[in-house]
Amino acid sequence: MSQAERSTGGGAPPLRPLRFHWSMSSAGSELKGAKARAAQNGIPDLAAHVAYCEAAEWCGIESLLTAFGFHRPDPIALAAALGVLTSKVKFMVAVRSGVISPTSFVQQVNTVSALTQGRICLNVVGGHTPKEQRAYGDFLSHDERYARTDEFLSICRALWAEEEPVSFKGAYYEIEDAVVKTPFVSNERRAPEIFLGGASDAALNLAVRHADCLWTLPRCPEEIAPRLQPVLESGTEVGLLLSIIARPSREEAVSDAYALLDRVGGKARQVHEEFSTRSDSVAFTGTLALAEKNGGDWLTPWLWTGAVPYLGAPAIALVGSYDEVAGAIRAFEEVGVSQFLFMGWPDLEEMKRFAGEVRPRLESSASRRIADNSRAPILK
Amino acid sequence: MKMKFHWRLLQGGETANMTRAAGWNRRETGMPDLERQVEFCRRAEECGMTGLLTDIGAAKPDPILLAAALGLATEKIELIVAYRSGLIPPTTFVQQLNTLSALIQGRFSLNIVAGHSPLEQRYYGDFLSHDERYPRTEEFLAICHAFWRNNDPVNFQGKYYQIENGRLNTVFVSKSRTSPEIFIGGGSEAARTLAISQGSCWMRLADTPANLEPDAKTVLAAGKEVGVRVCVICRPTRAAAVRAAYELVAGLDPALRDAEHERDFMRKSDSVSIRQVYEMAEGEWPASWLWTGAVRTHGGAAIAVVGNPEEVASAFIEYKRAGVTQFILAGWPKLDEMIIFGRDVLPLIRQEERALDEVRGASSHDD
Secondary structure (H helix, E strand, O other), X not given: OXXXXXXXOOOOOOOOOOEEEEEOOOOOOOOOOOOOHHHOOOOOOHHHHHHHHHHHHHOOOOEEEEOOOOOOOOHHHHHHHHHHHOOOOEEEEEEEOOOOOHHHHHHHHHHHHHHHOOOEEEEEEOOOOXXXXXXXXOOOOHHHHHHHHHHHHHHHHHHHHOOOOEXXXXXXXXXXXXXXXXXXXXXXXXXXXXXXXXXXXXXXXHHHHHOOEEEEOOOOHHHHXXXXXXXXXXXXXXXXXXXXXXXXXXXXXXXXXXXXXHHHHHHHHHHHHHHHHHOOOHHHHHHHHHHHHOOOOEEEOOEEOOOHXXXXXXXXXXXXXXXXXXXXXXXXXXXXXXXXXEEOOOHHHHHHHHHHHHHHHHHHHHHHHHHHOOOOOOOO | OOOEEEEEOOOOOXXXXXXXXXXXXXXXXXXXXXXXXXXXXXXHHHOOOOEEEEOOOOOOOOHHHHHHHHHHOOOOOEEEEEEEOOOOOHHHXXXXXXXXXXXXXXOEEEEEEOOOOHHHHHHOOOOOXXXXXXXXXXXHHHHHHHHHHOOOOEEEEOOOOEEEEEOOOOOOOOOOOOXXXXXXXXXXXXXXXXXXXXXXXXXXXXXXXXXHHHHHHHHHHOOOEEEEEEEEEEOOOHHHHHHHHXXXXXXXXXXXXXXXXXXXXXHHOOOHHHHHHHHHOOOOOOEOOEEOOOHHHHOHHHOEEEEOHHHHHHHHHHHHHOOEEEEEEEOOOHHHHHHHHHHHHHHHHHHHHHHHHHHHHHHHHHO
């Protein structure tokens, strides 16, 4: 689909309802991210995962991110299994180009959609560690990976368009007369919703070209606003990948935030220093550098980078009372952010607090926005 | 080695007498049909089947993910996941399979084929020739085995793949094995060589036991098994079975032009065995119980053992004498024929097999 077709016709970007997603990767392991990846158990605990999915359904979480990595189970196989064992929550399956042919990928995604009535969306990442990519036979540089991901998504979207056999000849892929007979099955869409993560220019450009929503890591709202403007104007949504520590009072939240650092300990810090030296992700290393510079403190009264050196870039957290966290979400909403993917420490308790305390505080503003907005959300 | 019998899984929307060409054109073929397929799995368990073949192809759902869904809904049956190299890098493949093993306690095996249609391989970005697909599959499986050995980081530099310090935290999970059983499909010498070097069992299309035996011997000598893909048409009398066979072809709707489509498929294929079996179909009865009459409308895998239960049972015993111990079977309709086979034929086979093994045990004792 061309940009012109996707644009809603100039002017301010359309207002959209807020949507909330959560990370799946922690099911059964409270302090994910504190351990070196090589030391993590890759065997999925199916019962724990199903219980986690059911809790997410109960909490009204729209989808759960199943991440990709050598230390984890395959996210699409896991999503297929969890999808047939649950009924409502969607699975946001992470994929990198370079680990599968686009035709096979579409066939797999469509198979999951048929097994789960369309409860699959995608989180496309460029890959953040060259060393890990080489384990999959992928030897490209950071910028080349984005160029390849561009081709990958072009082919996927052509197959989802299901108009005619797909032929493609690019720098990275050559496909001839491809058809995939298993269609994308969903009551709502003809193709899966595509989220795309990153902070580099390459990532932003790619999101504008192919994604429904850009995932990025938070900074102060006024700081990210100018950078996100072109993305929003193109009709692509913006979402934030972050952690959340919401408590009845600010004191309790701050105290729990610092207690988290005591629980994970200094070893975790070393793990992420080492990871940072291997990664070529602009989003990840940028956030780690920011946290170091910031001395483990506060970007705003409610945006805390203290856990980042211990638990990784997505540990940048909204910290505060329920009212303050709801206010923070509104502050991001004001600069155009419409989706959130949260992590909690631990996840389940935090997810329940979010559903019970924070979400209701957002309902009033959300209903106001929907009433103001005559346009339906854009569906590709 | 006790004979193992597998059946082909029912496909989405499959009808009793569906040809390959008809299946390709039906939208339902691409759709998993969990309710009917789970029921089919349960019946296969009751019929004494070890596994069910989940096909691969652009017309069908992804077999790894379908196997995950079916495995979670069943207790005992194994899924035989068909796959081709050239679709997915070996690291991702092993990660997906190991995840599958953890989800369904290792209840699957692999049927690796090199691919039979160059046109379809190009859908996936694979432009290699028939002969190159085998060395690539060899590299692919060598890397898979290196991951399954689960010792050191995997390093591999070959003609088709380069892997650096590969490791996966999700290991292969099974009570009885450290890696999946691997059938290598294909009738060419390249396929047989690959089965010996990387597989557990060479799985080929049917021929008479006498024609199979020389090649089977080389595979058995290497410590690997030999398997055959064949259909079954078993009825209470030979006359009824032969009639059912002829009706299968006569009953096709001429408007669908199945024979024309199958000839076209065969011409576009670069598979040695598909061509061989098509040629073999010139003579309709290579043995009194082996019928090739459906090959030209239903494809190479439609060569069939035809007869009454005793005749069918002794045909399988003849295969066993020639060294064949695994079978992937099918029939028309798939479910009805599987029930007939499980009820009327399998007990006879087991009985004769025991007698044969006793004789063999005694003779090997004499040596």
